[in-house]
Amino acid sequence: MIGTSLTDLWNGFGVALEPHNLWWCFVGVVVGNMVGVLPGMGPLATISILLPLTFGMKPVAAILMLAGVMYGAQYGGAICSILLNLPCHPPHAVTCLDGFPMTKQGRGGVALGLTVFASFVGASWGITEMIFLSPLLVKAALQFGPAEVCSLMLLGLLAGSTLARGSPLKGVAMTLVGLFLGSVGTDLETGSERYTFGMTELDDGVELIALALGLFGIAEFMSSVNQIAPINTKYTNVGLKDLRPTKADLKKAFFPMWRGTIVGSLCALIPGTGPTIASFVAYAAEKKISKHPELFGTGLIEGVVCPEAATHSSVQGDFIPTMSLGIPGDAVMALLLGALMIQGIVPGPQLISQHPDIFWGLVASFWIGNILLVLLNVPLIGIWVKMLAIPYRFLYPSAMFFVCIGVYAANNDFFQVGEVVAIGTFGYILLRLGFHPAPILLGFVLGPRFEENFRRAMLIARGDFGVFVERPISAFFVAMCVILIGTQLYVRLRASKGASKGGAGHADASPPISPQMVQQRIPVTPAE
Amino acid sequence: MGNDKSPRHRATAETIGECGGCESEQRAKHFERERPEDGREEILRPSTSPLRDLMRKRDFYAGGLMLLLGLGIALKGATYRLGSLMHMGPGFFPTSLGILLVLIGIAIAGAAISSSDGGEREESILPANPQWWAWSCILMSPVLFIVFGRYFGMAPGTFACVFIAALGDRNATWKSTFILATVVTVFGVSLFSYFLQVPMPIFTWGGGL
Numbered sequence: 001m002i003g004t005s006l007t008d009l010w011n012g013f014g015v016a017l018e019p020h021n022l023w024w025c026f027v028g029v030v031v032g033n034m035v036g037v038l039p040g041m042g043p044l045a046t047i048s049i050l051l052p053l054t055f056g057m058k059p060v061a062a063i064l065m066l067a068g069v070m071y072g073a074q075y076g077g078a079i080c081s082i083l084l085n086l087p088c089h090p091p092h093a094v095t096c097l098d099g100f101p102m103t104k105q106g107r108g109g110v111a112l113g114l115t116v117f118a119s120f121v122g123a124s125w126g127i128t129e130m131i132f133l134s135p136l137l138v139k140a141a142l143q144f145g146p147a148e149v150c151s152l153m154l155l156g157l158l159a160g161s162t163l164a165r166g167s168p169l170k171g172v173a174m175t176l177v178g179l180f181l182g183s184v185g186t187d188l189e190t191g192s193e194r195y196t197f198g199m200t201e202l203d204d205g206v207e208l209i210a211l212a213l214g215l216f217g218i219a220e221f222m223s224s225v226n227q228i229a230p231i232n233t234k235y236t237n238v239g240l241k242d243l244r245p246t247k248a249d250l251k252k253a254f255f256p257m258w259r260g261t262i263v264g265s266l267c268a269l270i271p272g273t274g275p276t277i278a279s280f281v282a283y284a285a286e287k288k289i290s291k292h293p294e295l296f297g298t299g300l301i302e303g304v305v306c307p308e309a310a311t312h313s314s315v316q317g318d319f320i321p322t323m324s325l326g327i328p329g330d331a332v333m334a335l336l337l338g339a340l341m342i343q344g345i346v347p348g349p350q351l352i353s354q355h356p357d358i359f360w361g362l363v364a365s366f367w368i369g370n371i372l373l374v375l376l377n378v379p380l381i382g383i384w385v386k387m388l389a390i391p392y393r394f395l396y397p398s399a400m401f402f403v404c405i406g407v408y409a410a411n412n413d414f415f416q417v418g419e420v421v422a423i424g425t426f427g428y429i430l431l432r433l434g435f436h437p438a439p440i441l442l443g444f445v446l447g448p449r450f451e452e453n454f455r456r457a458m459l460i461a462r463g464d465f466g467v468f469v470e471r472p473i474s475a476f477f478v479a480m481c482v483i484l485i486g487t488q489l490y491v492r493l494r495a496s497k498g499a500s501k502g503g504a505g506h507a508d509a510s511p512p513i514s515p516q517m518v519q520q521r522i523p524v525t526p527a528e
Numbered sequence: 529m530g531n532d533k534s535p536r537h538r539a540t541a542e543t544i545g546e547c548g549g550c551e552s553e554q555r556a557k558h559f560e561r562e563r564p565e566d567g568r569e570e571i572l573r574p575s576t577s578p579l580r581d582l583m584r585k586r587d588f589y590a591g592g593l594m595l596l597l598g599l600g601i602a603l604k605g606a607t608y609r610l611g612s613l614m615h616m617g618p619g620f621f622p623t624s625l626g627i628l629l630v631l632i633g634i635a636i637a638g639a640a641i642s643s644s645d646g647g648e649r650e651e652s653i654l655p656a657n658p659q660w661w662a663w664s665c666i667l668m669s670p671v672l673f674i675v676f677g678r679y680f681g682m683a684p685g686t687f688a689c690v691f692i693a694a695l696g697d698r699n700a701t702w703k704s705t706f707i708l709a710t711v712v713t714v715f716g717v718s719l720f721s722y723f724l725q726v727p728m729p730i731f732t733w734g735g736g737l
Contacts, residue, residue: 053724169636173594176629180601180622187618194608194618195601218666223655225662226698393697393704398712400666400693401686404673405716409726414674421670428663432653433590451621463613 005131012360015060016368024061025365028068029372035069036076037387038395039088039228043073044438045220047335048212049402051342052409059343060358064365066339070332071123071315071366074275075373078115078308079384083108083235091275091311094283098296098303103235105299109242109381110249114301115308116377118257122309123370125261126268126316130363133269134324134352141325141349146457147467151477153450156327158481161439163273168488170435178443179450181206188452201415208338209410210419211444215437216331217403218424221396223431228392238385243378249301256286256306264310268317274330275311275318282310316366323359325349327446331438334445341445586653591637595630602626665696681731682721686713 015021035046047069054062077089082099095115102111144152157179161171184195185205196202245253260282267278286306287296296303318329326347328334337347345355352359377384407416427437461467469475602623611617669689677685691709694700720726 056724167636169632169639170590173629173632173636176625176632177594177597180625180629183622183625190609190618192608192618194622195604218670222659222663222666225666225696226657226659227655393694393699394708396666396697397669397690397694397705397708400669401673401690401712401716404670404677404689405682405686405720405726408673408677408728409720409724412727414678417670417674417677421667425667429593432586432655433593434586435590454621455616458613458616465613 002132005135008356008360009131009363011356012362012364013368015357015361016064016364020058021061021064021361021365022368024057024065025068025369026372028065029072029369030376032069032072032074033076033373033376033384034387036073036089037079037384038076038390039080039084039086039388039392041395041399042089042216042220043070044212044216044332044335045399046073047332047339048209048216049399049406051209051212051335051339052406054339055342055409059340059345059355060361062343063336063340063358063362064369066336067319067362067365068369070336071312071369072373074311074315075116075119075377076384078119079112079377079381080388082111082115082304083238083385084388091279091315092308093276094279094307095304097283098298098300101297101299102301102304107299108235109238110245111301111304112238112381113243113378114245114249114253114257114305116243116374118253118260118305118309119312120370120374121257122261122264122312122314123316123366125265126313126319127363127366127370129265129268129313129317130320130323130366134320134359137320137324138349138352144349144473145471146453146460147471147474148477150450150453150457151468151474151481152325153327153446153453155477155481155484156321156329157439157443157446157450158484159270159273160328160330160442162484162488163270163277166434166436171439174430174435174437174439175443178440178445179447180443181211181440182444182447183451188448189455199415201413205448206423206444207407207410207416207419208335208342208444210407210416211423212335212338212441213403213407214420214423215427215440217399218420219427219431219437221399222424222428224392225396238381240379240381243381245301253301253305256302257309259286259289260306260309261313263306264313265317267310268314268320268329273314275314278310278314279307283307319362319366322347323351323362326351326449328442331441334441338441338445585640587640588637589653591633591635591640593633594636595633598626598629598631598633600626601629659696662696662698665692669693677728679732679734682726682728683713683717683730686716 016025031046031050032043035041035043047066050066050069054065057065073089074091077087077092078095078099080086080088081092081095083103085096085100085103087093087096099108099111099115102108157175158172161175162168180195182205184202186193186203193203263282263285264275264278267273267275267281283296283303283306286302287293290296290302318333322328322333322337326337326349328337340347340351340358345351345358403420404417407420408414410416430437457467458464467474468478603626605619605623605626608619608622609617610619610623669692672692673685673689675685676688687709690712691705694705694708717730721728721730
């Protein structure tokens with residue numbers, strides 16, 4: 001088993017090192033790093049903007065590039081949070097707590113240098129986990145019938161909506177909206193049209209790119225416009241030689257880094273807990289076992305490397321369920337899966353055996369991409385820091401153009417551009433009402449497959465719901481769903497009882513949040 | 529005494545309001561427990577009527593929106609063939625989604641109604657400083673892209689799209705907006721038209737598409 005994995009990995013390196021693929025991987029990580037640094041642009045919006053550009057590419061190159069954007073943005077996001085105290089991306093919000101005080105003490109460079117190092121360690125661990133766990137998962141998943149697939153998807157959807165940001169009930173509502181949007185268009189089995197209201201353009205369903213760009217492009221721009229405070233560039237003078245940590249720093253950072261990595265990789269295995277939760281849990285755990293917890297928040301290197309390592313190991317680990325089971329853990333993964341589907345590749349356990357070049361090429365490109373990112377981040381730190389100063393008023397109009405042309409290029413049709421306006425407006429209303437639209441994408445991507453498997457399972461079981469609990473594997477997933485809901489209820493019950501203890505504390509614990517972050521407030525983590 | 533406890537109490541109410549996940553039963557119990565102990569309820573709600581409180585609650589609207597949406601989905605879905613559990617028709621899945629959404633909408637709105645959140649915490653749906661001008665600029669931008677793109681081609685469409693979007697910013701000047709739109713047009717048209725071969729004429733007249 002391990003032997004074949006390693007040979008496959010070797011072949012994967014062959015795929016990833018082909019000049020064509022290598023080039024697009026490089027483009028992906030550079031773009032990712034760039035948007036990670038730019039305040040007000042997220043990896044979700046960027047991946048959806050780049051998605052139409054990949055239509056002409058081979059599937060391998062396309063997915064390597066889009067995945068590169070995803071993990072590249074994590075490297076860039078750390079720069080933003082450490083030097084500016086701006087958590088541009090939610091996973092890096094905790095990094096601000098100790099990263100920015102270090103910057104104020106003039107040790108921002110050291111924090112950045114060690115962050116890059118910790119990120120690399122975390123990512124490497126996540127990739128290793130992916131190499132050895134994915135084939136095992138696939139082996140199990142190949143035994144699944146429609147009932148199992150269905151209950152597994154249910155678990156994925158529930159976890160994705162309740163464990164993510166914000167109120168679980170609202171998350172479930174968003175997932176349902178996503179599932180509904182996924183059912184718009186021609187019904188696969190009967191061929192009848194649903195919710196098209198006579199518009200032939202909707203026969204193929206809502207366009208994934210229009211949905212993603214509406215929710216994470218236009219809606220985000222609407223909430224950030226004129227709200228982003230001018231950036232304080234007082235501390236952004238960081239050069240290459242500032243990055244070098246002292247021996248004492250290295251020693252202090254070594255164990256927290258590994259602990260963060262382990263926490264992150266564990267979080268990646270639980271569906272629905274993405275990098276944000278991983279980084280919060282890692283920080284809280286590190287603080288708990290520390291000999292001097294009171295010093296956290298004053299610029300401890302432990303408080304920087306631990307969550308960063310966790311973020312990266314969880315980002316890479318998130319690919320495991322996405323690629324081996326076809327069940328994405330969060331919206332970014334859903335988008336990547338959508339990109340694969342656009343390329344005509346059916347996600348699921350058969351992906352690794354049918355398209356080994358994609359899976360192993362992707363794994364190999366993770367290593368290459370991460371090495372590229374270290375190389376990019378260390379010597380070129382000055383350039384990234386300069387990018388922080390690009391004002392938002394130039395950024396979002398340009399992005400609007402990419403949104404329009406990208407949606408247009410998806411089908412060469414102006415109808416989808418109109419769709420993006422409608423979805424963007426709807427998305428902004430949802431944001432204002434305190435919803436987080438990410439689960440919509442999750443539901444949308446999984447929806448058609450969920451419905452298909454549900455119908456098939458019911459057909460096989462002759463309309464008997466009992467099939468979901470009679471088959472042992474399916475029963476296990478259903479039990480997990482019940483436990484998940486039960487825990488949520490229990491936590492809420494306890495929270496309402498002990499609100500006097502916890503209620504006020506949450507606000508103080510979260511780092512200073514930039515205006516655009518108010519929309520997507522960092523979740524109150526279970527670790528607290 | 530009452531005063532120094534009230535923020536705490538408010539925190540309790542907030543948590544309930546946001547949690548939504550708890551069943552109304554628990555909440556009812558919670559309040560039964562709270563109310564008889566002390567008469568803080570009166571202190572918290574000075575003169576505002578419950579209705580006015582409700583109008584300020586974001587979750588009330590959030591639940592209401594989900595309820596309406598679910599209702600629409602379910603009613604429209606019911607017009608498609610539902611079929612049986614064994615042989616589901618095209619309407620079955622979306623209709624059940626709609627019904628679930630209605631239930632969740634009721635739960636969200638219900639949580640907002642039953643949490644006695646005093647009027648102090650403003651939960652307006654609009655942000656503190658509404659950006660109507662910027663919002664309409666952003667939404668107009670794709671619309672102009674459609675209109676100009678269809679009738680005049682990619683370059684005018686791009687220019688109009690970027691120009692109007694950039695006008696939304698507070699600090700925008702005519703000159704900087706013009707320069708930005710020109711730069712993006714030149715760059716964008718060369719990228720998408722020449723390199724990526726998007727089939728859209730650069731200049732056209734009267735809608736060649």
